[in-house]
Amino acid sequence: METIDKAADLANEAYDKIASTTHQAVETLGEKGEQLINAEQHLMKNCRGYVRDNPITSVLITAAVSFVLGRLSSRC
Known part of the structure; x- marks a missing residue:
């Protein structure tokens, strides 16, 4: 039973780390997306x-x- 409890604890810790990392990635992507929109505007x-x-x-x-794009595309 002790082994199962340790495995469950490790699985929970891994899940928490993955969830935290995913949350941080989503926040970073959101910020970068806003920066790109502002730069485009x-x-x-x-x-x-x-x-x-x-x-x-x-x-x-x-x-x-x-003219240049037309010349380049006509060669392809």
Whole structure:
């Protein structure tokens, strides 16, 4: 009976450690997700501002990138 009790205690300790680690991972992922969302919003705000301030340059950059991507995709 003592062996079963020790095994049960070890199993409970392992379960508690796994649950704690999982909880910490979920919290970390949640924080990183929020940081990524904030970074995306900041980047989009900056991009909109650049396009608004430099419309001709933005159109030329878009055309150049489209041309290069078109050339690359036609080779495949």
